[in-house]
Amino acid sequence: MPSLGADMESAILMEWLVKEGDSVKKGQIIAEVETSKGVIEIEVFEDGVVEKLLVEEETDCKVGTPLAMIKSDSKEKKEEVLKVEPVEVKEPEIKKEPIIEKQAEKIEQDTRVKISPIARKRAEELSVDITKIIPKDGLIQLAQIESIVQKIEVPKKVDSKRDQKDSMRKAIAVAMSRSNAEIPHYYLSTSINMTPALNYLEVLNKERTIKQRILPVALLIRGVVLALKEVPQLNGFWLDDSHHISEEIHPGIAIALRKGGLMTPALLDAGEKNLNETMESLSDLISRTRGGKLRSSEMTKQTITITNLGDLGVESVYGVIYPPQLAVVGLGAIIDKPWAEGDTLSVRKVMKATLAGDHRATDGRVGALFLEKLNKFLQNPEELL
Amino acid sequence: MDNTTTYREAVKLAIRKAMSEDERVFLMGEDVGHYGGCFAVSMGLLDEYGDKRIIDTPLSESAFTGAGVGAAMNGMRPIVEIMTVNFSLLALDQIMNNAATLLHMSGGQFNVPLVIRMATGGGKQLGAQHSHSLEGWYAHIPGLKVLTPATVQDAYDMLGLALSDPDPVLIFENSILYNSKGILDTKATPLAIGKALVQKEGKNLTILTYGINLFKSLEAAEILAKNGVDVEVIDLRSLRPLDDETIMKSIKKTHRVLIVDDGWRSGSISAEIMARINEQAFYELDALMARVCTVEVPLPYAKHLEDAAIVQVDKIVDMAKKVMGLS
Amino acid sequence: MKKDEIKSAIIKTILKVAPDIEEDEIELDANIQRSLEIDSFDFLKILTSMNEEFGVEVPEADYSKVDTLENMANYFLERL
Numbered sequence: 001m002p003s004l005g006a007d008m009e010s011a012i013l014m015e016w017l018v019k020e021g022d023s024v025k026k027g028q029i030i031a032e033v034e035t036s037k038g039v040i041e042i043e044v045f046e047d048g049v050v051e052k053l054l055v056e057e058e059t060d061c062k063v064g065t066p067l068a069m070i071k072s073d074s075k076e077k078k079e080e081v082l083k084v085e086p087v088e089v090k091e092p093e094i095k096k097e098p099i100i101e102k103q104a105e106k107i108e109q110d111t112r113v114k115i116s117p118i119a120r121k122r123a124e125e126l127s128v129d130i131t132k133i134i135p136k137d138g139l140i141q142l143a144q145i146e147s148i149v150q151k152i153e154v155p156k157k158v159d160s161k162r163d164q165k166d167s168m169r170k171a172i173a174v175a176m177s178r179s180n181a182e183i184p185h186y187y188l189s190t191s192i193n194m195t196p197a198l199n200y201l202e203v204l205n206k207e208r209t210i211k212q213r214i215l216p217v218a219l220l221i222r223g224v225v226l227a228l229k230e231v232p233q234l235n236g237f238w239l240d241d242s243h244h245i246s247e248e249i250h251p252g253i254a255i256a257l258r259k260g261g262l263m264t265p266a267l268l269d270a271g272e273k274n275l276n277e278t279m280e281s282l283s284d285l286i287s288r289t290r291g292g293k294l295r296s297s298e299m300t301k302q303t304i305t306i307t308n309l310g311d312l313g314v315e316s317v318y319g320v321i322y323p324p325q326l327a328v329v330g331l332g333a334i335i336d337k338p339w340a341e342g343d344t345l346s347v348r349k350v351m352k353a354t355l356a357g358d359h360r361a362t363d364g365r366v367g368a369l370f371l372e373k374l375n376k377f378l379q380n381p382e383e384l385l
Numbered sequence: 386m387d388n389t390t391t392y393r394e395a396v397k398l399a400i401r402k403a404m405s406e407d408e409r410v411f412l413m414g415e416d417v418g419h420y421g422g423c424f425a426v427s428m429g430l431l432d433e434y435g436d437k438r439i440i441d442t443p444l445s446e447s448a449f450t451g452a453g454v455g456a457a458m459n460g461m462r463p464i465v466e467i468m469t470v471n472f473s474l475l476a477l478d479q480i481m482n483n484a485a486t487l488l489h490m491s492g493g494q495f496n497v498p499l500v501i502r503m504a505t506g507g508g509k510q511l512g513a514q515h516s517h518s519l520e521g522w523y524a525h526i527p528g529l530k531v532l533t534p535a536t537v538q539d540a541y542d543m544l545g546l547a548l549s550d551p552d553p554v555l556i557f558e559n560s561i562l563y564n565s566k567g568i569l570d571t572k573a574t575p576l577a578i579g580k581a582l583v584q585k586e587g588k589n590l591t592i593l594t595y596g597i598n599l600f601k602s603l604e605a606a607e608i609l610a611k612n613g614v615d616v617e618v619i620d621l622r623s624l625r626p627l628d629d630e631t632i633m634k635s636i637k638k639t640h641r642v643l644i645v646d647d648g649w650r651s652g653s654i655s656a657e658i659m660a661r662i663n664e665q666a667f668y669e670l671d672a673l674m675a676r677v678c679t680v681e682v683p684l685p686y687a688k689h690l691e692d693a694a695i696v697q698v699d700k701i702v703d704m705a706k707k708v709m710g711l712s
Numbered sequence: 713m714k715k716d717e718i719k720s721a722i723i724k725t726i727l728k729v730a731p732d733i734e735e736d737e738i739e740l741d742a743n744i745q746r747s748l749e750i751d752s753f754d755f756l757k758i759l760t761s762m763n764e765e766f767g768v769e770v771p772e773a774d775y776s777k778v779d780t781l782e783n784m785a786n787y788f789l790e791r792l
């Protein structure tokens with residue numbers, strides 16, 4: 001069972017899409033897995049033949065559980081294909097980081113934790129380490145767990161009735177609080193004159209059919225990608241106390257789900273796509289995200305995150321970095337604003353672009369350079385095609 | 386017709402309605418005719434329906450219960466009244482080995498649509514052999530249905546439901562309740578057998594109970610409200626079948642449960658319910674499950690001892706506070 | 713084609729793109745994107761679907777003319 005997110009501990013194998021004896025090709029989807037973030041399709045990473053399916057459908061498995069044996073066509077026989085991916089994060093500290101009560105210095109070594117079933121269940125859901133809590137009156141109960149979690153700023157609950165949504169919210173809450181706690185963020189922002197880019201897009205779209213229409217967000221993503229090619233230090237990971245720059249660009253795109261909740265699946269290989277391909281892939285990604293049909297690679301390979309909340313009218317967005325990424329690019333709404341050029345004042349369509357960066361990996365200079373490049377590309381939109 | 390009436394009157398009304406609408410229905414038991422019923426439930430019915438339909442039986446529970454089984458198997462709809470549950474033990478062979486099993490043993494050929502009404506419970510200084518609450522015990526037996534009407538409405542509705550059931554139904558009427566008053570709506574749709582009723586909604590603690598203890602629990606709930614505990618009180622209404630769905634739904638809401646059972650604790654209906662909660666809602670519990678039962682002794686005759694032995698409001702309040710961690 | 717039929721088609725398309733919306737949430741004169749929380753992406757999907765069904769293309773310049781159910785229905789009515 002692969003880890004499909006920094007705090008995923010287990011998931012339910014819902015359905016096998018292959019049988020024992022089937023041939024599989026690299027990239028083929030062989031199973032569907034249900035996580036707190038929805039249904040994810042699992043891909044195989046090698047060509048081969050399915051030797052044995054080790055887990056039954058509808059079984060809850062911890063991350064790392066061998067799911068199947070695939071005899072690969074390559075010379076070396078690899079047994080557990082669906083284990084940890086190369087990009088997967090090993091975060092022994094971050095993973096089970098306890099959210100400790102101030103007074104819990106005393107840790108009871110040998111005794112079992114006396115805790116009510118529902119408190120235990122809730123603690124598990126919220127990754128609270130129960131061995132570090134001093135029980136009130138000898139028994140840890142629900143109220144105590146909930147009071148511990150209250151101390152973290154949890155985003156306001158969206159009105160939802162589905163359990164899955166609830167646990168997604170909780171998962172986001174935990175990840176966000178960890179990020180804020182552990183990563184030293186720096187923030188930069190700049191105002192970008194979007195009029196040339198939007199005019200360019202208007203002209204472009206006039207000559208196209210509605211099916212080929214390009215939305216501004218695709219243009220923006222393209223701009224970010226090209227800027228990253230020139231400032232690659234922001235595209236990668238912080239792992240094992242060091243900075244790793246990724247050669248491929250897989251930006252996680254923040255996509256709001258229709259009934260609340262946010263996912264940031266990767267737009268894979270954005271660096272290899274031109275503007276048309278970017279729009280096509282984005283369109284497909286948004287549809288599949290909202291329809292709940294993402295692939296495991298899209299859940300794990302993000303090298304940076306782009307949050308475009310401009311559609312909701314927010315002027316500027318300061319994101320929280322998803323570990324182990326290094327940065328979040330925030331794109332706000334495009335608003336009519338007064339704009340000075342030389343000594344003339346006019347009205348232009350202006351967008352605030354922000355960058356939140358991990359200060360361990362990069363500093364403000366790098367961030368500023370990136371934003372400058374982004375601006376440059378958006379002022380010369382023909383280069384984005 | 387919406388009225389305040391007594392539990393006794395409600396049962397009588399139900400008997401009359403059943404007998405007027407269906408000529409297969411008849412009532413038999415000790416002193417039901419000339420005496421008008423040990424608890425005056427059938428007062429006047431002999432004059433109204435005659436001695437072929439209101440039958441005074443000899444002092445032999447086994448015999449007249451057996452006759453009831455036979456009558457039911459042959460197309461009648463008898464209501465057998467056994468004076469109290471204590472005496473039903475003399476008819477246990479008929480109830481358990483015949484009424485409950487004939488459907489299965491005959492491979493589905495013979496239903497036994499028998500209704501047995503019994504008075505149950507203590508508290509009137511009638512001594513150990515006249516004060517048992519054995520409805521929980523009867524709920525152990527497959528093939529039987531066990532109903533425990535607490536409210537005046539249920540006292541009326543349940544007889545009709547029992548008579549339309551093709552299989553044996555036992556109705557336990559707590560003897561102290563006969564004088565209790567409540568609202569009766571004869572036009573209301575009866576709540577089905579096997580459905581529990583949330584009599585009072587609450588958020589902090591679920592009390593599961595039945596019969597006379599419903600009222601003691603509601604009283605306890607009022608007292609507990611002053612201590613900031615919002616109690617949900619559920620009238621189980623039928624002990625076999627139990628309404629697992631309603632029970633678990635409540636526990637998922639409150640995460641704490643207290644069962645008030647008129648019987649003794651060992652192998653009781655409270656033990657059964659706890660086992661089911663363990664099976665179906667273990668992970669919802671925030672505290673130990675608790676129960677208040679009759680003290681594990683043959684019921685005393687002396688008043689102060691009997692009062693100490695049976696379920697009381699203050700015992701319910703104390704146990705609830707323990708469950709809530711307030712004491 | 714009648715205006716009511718067009719309205720139904722639009723409603724059907726909206727519900728297809730955003731299945732969580734209840735039909736009675738769609739008001740005649742409310743801004744579709746704002747009142748139903750439909751973003752630019754889903755809006756484009758709606759227009760693309762309407763284009764496939766009725767063969768009428770809404771250029772970007774005309775977006776303001778199809779901002780409400782009423783206006784969109786009129787727009788299509790004029791061009792069918």
